[in-house]
Amino acid sequence: MKTLAALFTAASLLAAASSAVAADWLPGRSRAVTYEDSADPSAPVVSYAYGPRARATLGGDLAFVSLPGRRMDLRLGGSALVAFENARGARVVPEQTLESVVALGAAWAFPGAANPLSRTLGTLELAVTLGNRSAHRVSAFELGDRIHTTDVPFGAGGSYLGVELAARSLARSPLVLTPRLGFRLFTNLFPDLVGQRVASDVVADELREGAEFMDFLELDMRWIQNPRVQPLFGLYTDAIFPHDDSAHRRWLGRFLLGVAFPGTAFELTPFVDGELGHGQGLLVNRSEARLGAGVRLDAR
Amino acid sequence: MxxxxxxxxxxxxxxxxxxxxxxxxxxxxxPQLTAHPWPEANALFTSDPLWLGGDGAYSVDLGNERVLWLFGDTYVATSAAHRRDESYFVRNSVAVQTGYDPSRAFMRFYWGRTEEHPRSFVPEDGATWFWPGHGIRLGERALLFYGRVHQASEGMWGFAAGAWTAFLVQNPDDEPSVWQLREVSAASEGGDVELGGAVLEVGAWLYVYGNAGDHHDIYLARFDTERAVKGDLSCPEWWSGEGFGDFASRAPVLTLGAPEYSVSYAAPLGAYLLVETEGFGASTLAVRSAPAPEGPWTEPRDVLRPPESFGDDPFVYAGKAHPELTGADLVATYVPSSFEDGPPDPREVLYYPRFVRIGYK
Incomplete structure (x- = not known):
């Protein structure tokens, strides 16, 4: 938390010092390549889905300041997500487990016309974040899952340094593509990389970090021919590499198929989704094949 | 290699x-090691209804299918209810396992007794009590290392270690209840190193590991075996990083170690293995390796996260291997407990050592 506060302070100072560059305060989203098409189950969006159990997310992202430039835009901001999910039962209200993801960071976007690469590929964005994800039971709920010694503890959460590369294709055709590649390097990884395994263990235990490294790749597509009805499809995959040598890696593949109804201030997207692989938060050690349906609400 | x-x-x-x-x-x-809990063997530690749990769990091969177990803090039942809230707390106890396969062996537990209540197997010396370390059979004798411990401040973590010592068992083939123990002549130097964490016989030498410092740095001393079997541990040689020398030249074989561990030679791997619990609280069982007793030792590799480490407020510790036991490439134990106050675990499931089978790939 101290690190996050220092980062925010530095960002604020940077923004203040750059006032001559016409900084925009609270300009909107924290990213140029936004998340509304994302198939990432941890995308900071508002959603509800059911199948085979109820889950809901309350998330959003916000830029505190942006420094637009001719060749590059810098955004300083953050995102937050609280995800509720039922581990058992058919209740429509998710109230059994909770996962939170909070991140602060900076994103450098290169608009489509900025350079030869972006003129070809579209908007490119590099984001660096400091984040934390943690998993909890809600109230007195007992998960009840059988414990395996190869399980990833602490819901595979922890504090991390995140790096993301994203792109959004140019609007030359009705099909907009948004690929995104990301890495999360958890705190306990760093002493491990320099051979300090004991220190890594202490960090993992003290900070309750079950994962050491995570990477993800997604490709989202939206057909924007019609400004009011826009089909979208996203594919997402990730891999969680646990801190424990004895724990098994966790994999996930997910698709999201929906139709977005963009409005003036919001966008409503009913969707169906399917997953194969690990769950989220405390359910990370489950391997499931899931099919569900839901709705997503995004601010525009 | x-x-x-x-x-x-x-x-x-x-x-x-x-x-x-x-x-x-x-x-x-x-190369990978695999490890799995061995619940079928755990019944060995619950076989005596009066022995309600203990930690430490060092083992010494006495030969002839007999294995000595050395436990630290132990609960001994004082009523027919056999409950920890009706028990007496002693600082150490021992047991003898007959049969090298713990899933098929039987065990007898031993502790001392006063007229009023149970007492430690190795009785207290005033305000000082004795915490078990490792040991070794040396010919007709057995050498058992203990640490002197006293209460330096209040609270369950207020204990402090003093100088190490060792006891020579004159008649290890007899029942422990009739053992004759003689305290050895220990070196006067080396008070900050708690020798006895692990003991190995290598050639003509007795290699003894010990901890020092808040970060549990591990040092290695060696004794002439012929002198050790006579109870003379007054002239250790200390690993200096380049060879063995005097106490002043000592250097740790590894830093950031563990307070408890085992060291044994794994012939199929051609390496020495150090088994320990890694972390504090929700610990894992981890293994280091080295080509020689003095190292160089690798960083620890987790081989198992015990199921108890997934629980609420766990305290899993005392991981160590027992190379004399059969039933796996390497048999290990750990002790699950919790940080709750009072007798550990009202359900009385925790605080018995748990067996683990480690396999070499």
């Missing part, structure tokens, strides 16, 4: 490889 148990860059390399950046995913493989 000793087995490499750890490849620290594996997560990153695997991550890149997974994403198809194959050039970054190449690298040498490393």
């Amino acid at each position: 000793p087995a490499r148990l750890v490849d620290r860059s594996a997560p990153l390399r695997a991550g890149f490889f997974y994403l198809g950046l194959g050039a970054l995913g190449c690298g040498p493989g490393a």
Whole structure:
């Protein structure tokens, strides 16, 4: 938390010092390549889905300041997500487990016309974040899952340094593509990389970090021919590499198929989704094949 | 070439490889150890209804299918209810296992007794009590290391270790209840190193590991075996980093170690293995390896996260291997407990050592 506060302070100072560059305060989203098409189950969006159990997310992202430039835009901001999910039962209200993801960071976007690469590929964005994800039971709920010694503890959460590369294709055709590649390097990884395994263990235990490294790749597509009805499809995959040598890696593949109804201030997207692989938060050690349906609400 | 148990860059390399950046995913493989809980063997520790749990759990091969177990803090039942809230707390106890396979062996537990209540097997010396370390059979004798411990401040963590000592058992083939123990002549130097964490006989030498400092740095001393069997441990040689010398030249064989561990030679791997619990609280069972007793030792590699480490407020500790036991390539134990106050675990399931089977791949 101290690190996050220092980062925010530095960002604020940077923004203040750059006032001559016409900084925009609270300009909107924290990213140029936004998340509304994302198939990432941890995308900071508002959603509800059911199948085979109820889950809901309350998330959003916000830029505190942006420094637009001719060749590059810098955004300083953050995102937050609280995800509720039922581990058992058919209740429509998710109230059994909770996962939170909070991140602060900076994103450098290169608009489509900025350079030869972006003129070809579209908007490119590099984001660096400091984040934390943690998993909890809600109230007195007992998960009840059988414990395996190869399980990833602490819901595979922890504090991390995140790096993301994203792109959004140019609007030359009705099909907009948004690929995104990301890495999360958890705190306990760093002493491990320099051979300090004991220190890594202490960090993992003290900070309750079950994962050491995570990477993800997604490709989202939206057909924007019609400004009011826009089909979208996203594919997402990730891999969680646990801190424990004895724990098994966790994999996930997910698709999201929906139709977005963009409005003036919001966008409503009913969707169906399917997953194969690990769950989220405390359910990370489950391997499931899931099919569900839901709705997503995004601010525009 | 000793087995490499750890490849620290594996997560990153695997991550890149997974994403198809194959050039970054190449690298040498490393031998793996597998470990699984062995619940069938755990009944050995619950076989005596009066012995309600203990930690430490060091083992010494006495030969002839007999294995001595050395426990630290122990609960001894004082009523027919056999409950920890009706028990007496003693500082150490022992047991003898007959049969090397713990899933088929039987065990008898031993502690001392006063007229009023149970007492420690090795009785207290005033305000000082004795915490077990490792030991070894030496011919007709057995040498058992103990640490002197006293209460330096209040609270369950207020204990402090004093000088190490050792006891020579004159008649180890007899029942422990009739053992004749003689305290050895220990070196006057080396008070800050708690020798006795692990003991090995290598050639003509007795190698003894010990901890020092808040970070549990591990040092190695060696004694002439012929003198040790007579109870003379007054002239240790200390590993200096380059050879064995006097106490002043000592250097740790590894830093950031563990307060309890075992060291044994794994012939199939051609390496010495150090088994320990890694972390504090929700610990894992981990293994280091080295080509020689003095090292160089690898960083620890987790082989098992005990099921108890997934619980609420766990305290899993005392991991160590028992190379004399059969039923697996290497048999190990750990002790599960919790940080709750009072007698551990109202359900009385925790605080009995748990067996683990480790396999070499």
